[in-house]
Amino acid sequence: MSDVFQFMKLSRNPGDKVEASVRKIEFKEIYQPLNAVDAADQAGRCLSCGNPYCEWQCPVHNYIPDWLKLVEEGRLFEAAELSHQTNSLPEICGRVCPQDRLCEGACTLNQGGFGAVSIGSIEKYITDEAFKAGWRPDMSKVVWTDKTVGVIGAGPAGLACADVLVRNGVKAVVYDRYEEIGGLLTFGIPEFKLEKSVIKRRREILEGMGVEFVLNTEIGKDVPIETLLAKHDAIFMGMGAYKAMKGGFPGENSPGVLEALPYLVNNVRQSLGTLPAGEAPISMKGKRVLVLGGGDTAMDCTRTALRQGAKQVTCAYRRAEAQMPGSKREVQNAHEEGVEFIWHRQPLSIEPMLGGTLAVRLAETRQSSKNSTGHHSLEVLEDSVSLIECDCVVLAFGYQTETASFLEQLKHCPDQLRLKKYKHQTQFEKIFAGGDQVRGASLVVNAVFDGRNAAAEILDYVF
Ligand code: FAD
Numbered sequence: 001m002s003d004v005f006q007f008m009k010l011s012r013n014p015g016d017k018v019e020a021s022v023r024k025i026e027f028k029e030i031y032q033p034l035n036a037v038d039a040a041d042q043a044g045r046c047l048s049c050g051n052p053y054c055e056w057q058c059p060v061h062n063y064i065p066d067w068l069k070l071v072e073e074g075r076l077f078e079a080a081e082l083s084h085q086t087n088s089l090p091e092i093c094g095r096v097c098p099q100d101r102l103c104e105g106a107c108t109l110n111q112g113g114f115g116a117v118s119i120g121s122i123e124k125y126i127t128d129e130a131f132k133a134g135w136r137p138d139m140s141k142v143v144w145t146d147k148t149v150g151v152i153g154a155g156p157a158g159l160a161c162a163d164v165l166v167r168n169g170v171k172a173v174v175y176d177r178y179e180e181i182g183g184l185l186t187f188g189i190p191e192f193k194l195e196k197s198v199i200k201r202r203r204e205i206l207e208g209m210g211v212e213f214v215l216n217t218e219i220g221k222d223v224p225i226e227t228l229l230a231k232h233d234a235i236f237m238g239m240g241a242y243k244a245m246k247g248g249f250p251g252e253n254s255p256g257v258l259e260a261l262p263y264l265v266n267n268v269r270q271s272l273g274t275l276p277a278g279e280a281p282i283s284m285k286g287k288r289v290l291v292l293g294g295g296d297t298a299m300d301c302t303r304t305a306l307r308q309g310a311k312q313v314t315c316a317y318r319r320a321e322a323q324m325p326g327s328k329r330e331v332q333n334a335h336e337e338g339v340e341f342i343w344h345r346q347p348l349s350i351e352p353m354l355g356g357t358l359a360v361r362l363a364e365t366r367q368s369s370k371n372s373t374g375h376h377s378l379e380v381l382e383d384s385v386s387l388i389e390c391d392c393v394v395l396a397f398g399y400q401t402e403t404a405s406f407l408e409q410l411k412h413c414p415d416q417l418r419l420k421k422y423k424h425q426t427q428f429e430k431i432f433a434g435g436d437q438v439r440g441a442s443l444v445v446n447a448v449f450d451g452r453n454a455a456a457e458i459l460d461y462v463f
């Protein structure tokens with residue numbers, strides 16, 4: 001019998017965090033898993049609110065109080081089944097969602113200062129433990145049809161789309177230019193947030209469900225889009241957002257200045273052993289590193305540099321800490337691991353110095369009062385300039401989406417849609433799209449949501 005006052009008797013526990021001095025020298029997940037007793041106890045803290053705000057704030061609208069109840073009662077496989085009804089990658093979202101501003105941020109227990117139910121850790125627990133115990137998605141009732149869909153991009157949007165398609169008897173063939181699946185889950189988010197073995201296991205699960213992966217294959221370069229259009233009944237594009245935003249100041253292309261994503265990808269490939277011939281491993285060992293930017297990507301770069309043995313890692317952001325766009329939890333983790341922060345600083349220039357170091361000029365910024373659109377603009381105080389000397393600068397200003405070049409070629413095709421029937425359909429009847437490619441740089445859980453919804457639309461379209 002559950003105790004309705006459990007939330008008062010038991011404090012919030014999202015799982016132990018490895019000591020900062022230990023974790024900052026290794027590429028391993030820093031949050032330890034909950035055991036069965038702790039997971040059940042933590043799940044029992046849920047108030048089962050009549051109107052669960054956590055569900056509304058969760059972008060895929062997970063049935064959170066329901067699977068918490070199943071965990072409390074030890075019904076692990078049923079919890080896994082239910083959790084997969086709304087989320088194709090629950091063990092991954094449980095690890096990387098910024099829960100503080102999604103499900104957990106909306107938990108009623110925050111109101112009384114009791115600490116939110118540790119929803120993310122429990123979501124991760126359910127799938128990790130169910131897989132260990134042999135649970136697999138039930139495909140026994142699937143009736144396979146002759147329909148096939150080509151999915152371009154094996155990131156969370158493409159994987160979620162493929163998951164829903166095969167559960168409905170439609171063959172999903174996922175193409176990706178990279179050597180492994182996952183998109184930014186593999187070639188972006190570092191191992192201290194998400195170990196690569198988690199994605200490898202998800203690949204095995206999806207392949208077991210009938211998803212086919214065609215890797216090392218760039219559509220538009222290695223295979224023309226026309227081939228896919230001829231071969232499949234529909235196409236889903238989940239190609240992400242990879243156009244790096246620039247700072248637009250002198251010296252940002254100097255030697256020793258790196259872009260965030262190529263740096264992170266290089267690091268992942270070192271650990272996977274897949275660095276292409278001719279690409280040198282990048283190491284920050286012994287270096288003074290300055291990361292410019294304040295989002296999740298910037299945090300991942302600072303903490304990767306620390307783990308590579310950097311002598312000093314500093315992050316400069318143009319606004320205040322409270323306005324950083326990424327997860328508050330990850331900023332806190334960076335603080336604990338020894339990253340130094342300077343707030344209200346905007347880069348003006350980077351100058352290479354004799355001996356190979358870099359001099360970065362930073363101006364102070366001040367937030368002005370709200371403008372007519374209700375936003376605070378930023379004033380750059382050019383007479384208040386400081387200089388930082390370092391060995392390497394990493395630019396982490398974010399990523400934008402760009403139109404796939406192969407779509408440009410298709411634009412000459414006369415039969416384009418004037419009116420789209422489906423939300424995720426493009427102007428080409430057979431081609432659907434979602435995830436970062438449509439939204440711009442966003443979140444894993446939003447990509448999953450798009451991939452699943454696009455799949456539902458594709459099912460309606462092909463049948
Ligand atoms: P992607 O994950 O980018 O996948 C797109 C895939 O398409 C890639 O594999 C790419 O190789 C492939 N592709 C592109 N073009 C072609 C082509 N022509 N042919 C074949 N394949 C192609 N979100 C969170 O929720 N939490 C986090 O902690 C977090 N941390 C992040 C850290 C970093 C460093 C970055 C960059 C992003 C982070 N994000 C985080 C954002 C999150 O990773 C993305 O929002 C999400 O991965 C988008 O999914 P997607 O499937 O739309 O695209």
Ligand code: SF4
Binds near residue numbers: 060093119
């Ligand atoms: Fe929370 Fe993300 Fe899981 Fe939704 S998917 S319950 S937002 S951790």
